[in-house]
Amino acid sequence: MPMRILLVEDEMDLARSIQAVLEGQGHVVDHCVSGQDGWVLLGSDQAHYDLGILDWMLPELSGLDLCRRTRSRGLALPLLLLTARNETADRVEGLDAGADDYLSKPFAMEELLARVRALQRRQPSYRAPLLEAGCFRLDLAAGQLLVATAAAEVCIELTTKEQQLMSYFLEHPGEVISGSRLRNQLWNLQQDPISNVVAAQVRLLRRKLASHGLASPLETIPSKGYRLNPHAAVLL
Structure with a gap:
C-alpha cells in the first residue's frame, strides 16, 4: 500500500538514496x-503521515526527542529510528522513547524496506495490496487496475502516480475529496505545488481508461473536488 512517509535525515547522500528507494x-x-x-x-x-523514519543524531532536535514529542502529543504513526549507535542500551533507549523499530547504520536498503513493510502490516488500517470497489480492483503488487465488464475483465497498467491516485480513491469510495487534500497527500512537499497538478493527473487517468473503451468512475464535483463512484457505468 502506498504510504505518506516523513524522512528526517541530515546525511544528504543517505537521505537521497532512502527517498529514491x-x-x-x-x-x-x-x-x-x-x-x-x-x-x-x-x-x-x-x-497525514503514515510512517516516520528518523535519524537519531539530528540538528536542533534529536530523533530521540522527536520520538518523545510525537508520543507525548498522542500521534500514533509508526516510527523507525536510524542510528549508528547499536549498543543494547541505545536500542532500549530508542524504543523507550517511542520508536517502534530500530535500524543500525550502515544497513542494506532491502532491510529498510522489509522493516517498513513490517511496520505497515502492524497498523490496524493495514490492507492487503488489493483494493476493490464496484467493478474496479487495484492490484498494487502488479501495478494493474482490473475492471470487470459484462464481456471480460480489462487489465490496465498504471504508472506510480496513477496507482497512488486510484488507491486513494478506492480507499475512500463515494467520498468527495478536495483537490488540495489530494495534492497534500500524494505529492511531496519538495515538489512545486502547481494548482492544476491534481486536475491534470485525473485527466490523464480518465484518458487511459477511455483508451481501453472504459468510462471513468472519477466524478468532478464542482467547487468541491472529486469522488469515486464505484457504481458508475463501466463502458463508454
Whole structure:
C-alpha cells in the first residue's frame, strides 16, 4: 500500500538514496534535515503521515526527542529510528522513547524496506495490496487496475502516480475529496505545488481508461473536488 512517509535525515547522500528507494516502491516521501523541521511537519495540517523514519543524531532536535514529542502529543504513526549507535542500551533507549523499530547504520536498503513493510502490516488500517470497489480492483503488487465488464475483465497498467491516485480513491469510495487534500497527500512537499497538478493527473487517468473503451468512475464535483463512484457505468 502506498504510504505518506516523513524522512528526517541530515546525511544528504543517505537521505537521497532512502527517498529514491521508497518512492520506487510507490510511497510519497517528504524529507527534512532537522528534528525541529520534522516536528513542525508532524504537527501541521499539510499532510497525514503514515510512517516516520528518523535519524537519531539530528540538528536542533534529536530523533530521540522527536520520538518523545510525537508520543507525548498522542500521534500514533509508526516510527523507525536510524542510528549508528547499536549498543543494547541505545536500542532500549530508542524504543523507550517511542520508536517502534530500530535500524543500525550502515544497513542494506532491502532491510529498510522489509522493516517498513513490517511496520505497515502492524497498523490496524493495514490492507492487503488489493483494493476493490464496484467493478474496479487495484492490484498494487502488479501495478494493474482490473475492471470487470459484462464481456471480460480489462487489465490496465498504471504508472506510480496513477496507482497512488486510484488507491486513494478506492480507499475512500463515494467520498468527495478536495483537490488540495489530494495534492497534500500524494505529492511531496519538495515538489512545486502547481494548482492544476491534481486536475491534470485525473485527466490523464480518465484518458487511459477511455483508451481501453472504459468510462471513468472519477466524478468532478464542482467547487468541491472529486469522488469515486464505484457504481458508475463501466463502458463508454
